[in-house]
Amino acid sequence: MDCKQAEEYLVDYLYGELAEPEREAFEHHLRACPAHAREVAQLLRTLELFRAQPQDEPSPQSSSRILQAAREQVQLAVPARGLGLRWLWSPAAIAAISCLVLVAVGLYGYRSFQQDQESVLFEVPAGAERAAPAAPREQARPLTAAHEPEQSGFPGLAAAPARAGLEEPAPASRPPVRRAAKAKTEAAGKGRAAPAKSPTDKPLAGVKELAGPPLDRESALAESAKRAPGAARIGATRIGAAGGAADDRDAKKDLAVREEGARDEGDMRAAAGELESRVAEPDLRPEDEALDRSAERRFAVPPPAATADGIAAEPPPAREKAEQKAAVASEPSRARKKRSALKAAPTFDAAPETAVRVDAADSPERARALLARKQYLQAASELRRFLARHPHDPRAATVRYELARVLFLAGRCREAIAAARQALRAAPGHALAAETLLDQASCHVKLGEFEPAIQVYRRVERDFPGRAAEARRAIERLP
Amino acid sequence: MKRQEPTSDESLMERYQRGDVQAFEALLVRHRRGVFNFVLRFCADRHTAEELHQDVFMRVVQSAEGFKQRSRFTTWLYTIARNLCIDHLRKQKHRRTASLDQPIRDGETEQTLMDRMASSEASPDREADVARIRSCISAAVAELAEEQREVFLMREEAGLPFDEIARIVDAPVNTVKSRMRYALQNLRARLEAAGIEP
Structure with missing residues (x-):
């Protein structure tokens, strides 16, 4: 081995990474080459000196912060993961569900328009022409509600609105606006029950607790759920996206969709709701917020409008206020009274405390x-x-x-x-x-x-x- | 009794991907010291090191989903650590590392830290001597060229093999070994100049 070759092997020799024949050849060279022998000795001594230095320890606080972050990350990720819904995050699935949402929104708008037309033909309270467009917004409330857990970190809230909306199907005679308002109120009431759980609780536990007793029609629909298990997921998405029909004819159809969605577990709905919040802009309705004071409280930290880095951007408050005022002004007085009554309902009694917890x-x-x-x-x-x-x-x-x-x-x-x-x-x-x-x-x-x-x-x-x-x-x- | 094989980093990471926080804790315990010492010697500042060390593991937590079992966990971990260190140093326009050649005013005379370390007589106090050697070594490492320092620290603090270091720094293995050798030669020269005979 000559000096040039020895240079190539020097570092490997220092770290004992030479194969036996090369090591022997290298050591043979060292015996013949005092310059390399001296260099090897000095570098080994340098390494020894460095290795003799004690290692420093990071502060225990930083480790606990890291572990806390790891726990939080798992809590955020478990609902989708635990249900084997990772496929939902694939670009294809997101694109498909985006399309579904768009179609649903389109249908929804069309139905609103139809409702407007019909309301002119039938006897409606004064101002109903202006109130009519508000109905679909309310019915679409579950979509808004589905975003809330993402902000609040309480996944249990995701399932509550849809479930609550199904627990008591509205009588056929009840106008859709009021039925939706009731569903929303119940949803809000139920939704607030969830934060009472510790945020460290498993998210799924919260969802199951909220799921409550089986639905009246669930057993009848269970059979069809078995036949088309995938439909339940889509149903859950559609509930979030479209919310329901505006007229009674469509309401029946929509109720079936809701029930179809309800067959699936509440946590499934939570995952679908979470997905929607990724594929669609949060549809925050100032009108709804003006009607629901506790919701205002819940959104005291402004809900996110999706930004490039996924961090919440605050909506312009002046515009929001103006929209709220306009919404209240355009609301028919009967609907306002109804909502006032609903606000005074016992379900809202517990709201302030729990709403603060969500916000907190x-x-x-x-x-x-x-x-x-x-x-x-x-x-x-x-x-x-x-x-x-x-x-x-x-x-x-x-x-x-x-x-x-x-x-x-x-x-x-x-x-x-x-x-x-x-x-x-x-x-x-x-x-x-x-x-x-x-x-x-x-x-x-x-x-x-x-x-x-x-x-x-x-x-x-x-x-x-x-x-x-x-x-x-x-x-x-x-x- | 058959000795139990330690669980690999990759399988611990896989478990964490499935939601097992204890697996992550095991990874943290295993690597926090190595990562911390790597960033500490890389940036030569304890406070920065605390921050960067935390950032490294936060990135691991946030990007856990993206970790593929095809690559080694340590390669991934130290790639993150290296990138954060380099980013930090780039952002830091005026490095405040005490240079061995930086002049220090001492009354009427002006000498460098290197001169001072070289001239200081061996203290009878062994502890003081150890501390002097330690600060001298830290300063010498901090003075290494960045590409030498990262290779040296990945090998010495993290114990990574040269082929893995080569993947992290995106350079051929022979280049990595050359950098290692230059790093050792420079360290030796600096220690010698400081009166510490390697």
Whole structure:
């Protein structure tokens, strides 16, 4: 082996990765070549020195944050995965369902138009001409509702509207508008029952609980469900997309579709609803929101309009308000009275508390998603919004610390220091306290405020023995 | 008694893809230290390393669905880690790593960190000596060219074989070995200059 060949083998030799014959040849060369022998000895010694250095450990907080994110990710992904619905995410399936949604919306519009025409022929209350277009919107409410779990993180809500709409089929004489309004009300009532469960609960459990007793017509339809199992899935989608017919003739047909969808499990519907939220723009109806105060509360953190990165974009509030006013103004007085009565119904009594829970679940989770995307300032806004609305929420203490951290990462040193002080004042014994103090001290250092930085480091040294060494080293590094 | 084979990273990842969080926890425990030390030595800043280390695993969590069993988990993991480190360094316009050649004003005289380390007499305090060697090694690694540093750290901190490193850095295996050799030679030279005789 000559020197040139030896150079090729040198690194492999250092790492013991040469085959036996090459290793022997290399060692033979080393005996004859003092330059290479010296180099090999020095490089081995360098490696030894490096390997003798102790390894550093990441902070336990970061590991717990990662694990928390892993758990949340699984909770989000399990409903579709657990049901073997991964095929639903394929581009072909999404395209097919998009087409279905478009067709359904088209039919829907056509029926609304027909209803308008018919309402002129029959006796209708004054203003019904203007009210008529609102009916399909209400009937399509399940689509809107199907988006809610995605924002709230409570998958149980997805199944509730469709199920609630089926539990009590409306009498044939009841005008579709009112029937849909009742269905919506029941849906909202049922939907709010779901958040009472802990967000850590398995999503499917929530859905099953909401599914309730079997439907009246379910047994009669079970046979046909067996014959066409796929139809149930499509039915679930159609319920979300079209919502139902506007006239009684179509209502019967639509009821059959609903029941067809209802044969499937509620969680199936949740998955379909979730899919729709991906393939279609969220159809948020300000009119509905104006009529449903609790829904307003639920959407207190504005629901997402799909953006390129999948993060919620806030709708322009002025426009929303104007639309709400217009909707209320255009609503026939009888329908308004009916809705007022429905709002006063007992199902809404429990709404405020549960609605707050849904909302409360929203912001920190969104903030974490934004944090993962390094959108620190947006994450900070979410966290601030949460704290402004739920200062006494059990998670507020952690959120305050998270806010301090996010601001620190965003380079907003002054704000981070203020947030850290607030968090530490509110919950001095929190698990994130030491980490936050270290962040706070770093902020002081960045701002050139060495004296306050030393004070904060000293506090870490005094109060958190586990981080004392780190704080001491940091003090030593200061000028 | 037959020794139980450790579960492979890939099968743990597969389990996590099916919703088993414990499998992910096992992966985290297995790799967090390696990833952390890789990013720490790559960026030479503990705070940044904490952040990047977290980002790496967050990416793993978010992209878990996209992981294909065809490739090795470590290749995927360290590709993410490397990309995040490179992105970070690119964003950071003014690197604040203490350079061994950076002049330090010390009263009337001006000397470099390298000069200071070389001139400092061996301390009777062994702990102080170990700390000095450690900081010297850290500084020397941080001073390596990026392409040498990444190869050196992937091998030494993550224990990846050269062919896997080659896939991660998208270079031929022989090029990777050459970079490794230059990295070792540069480290040796810097340690020697600092009075640490390899």
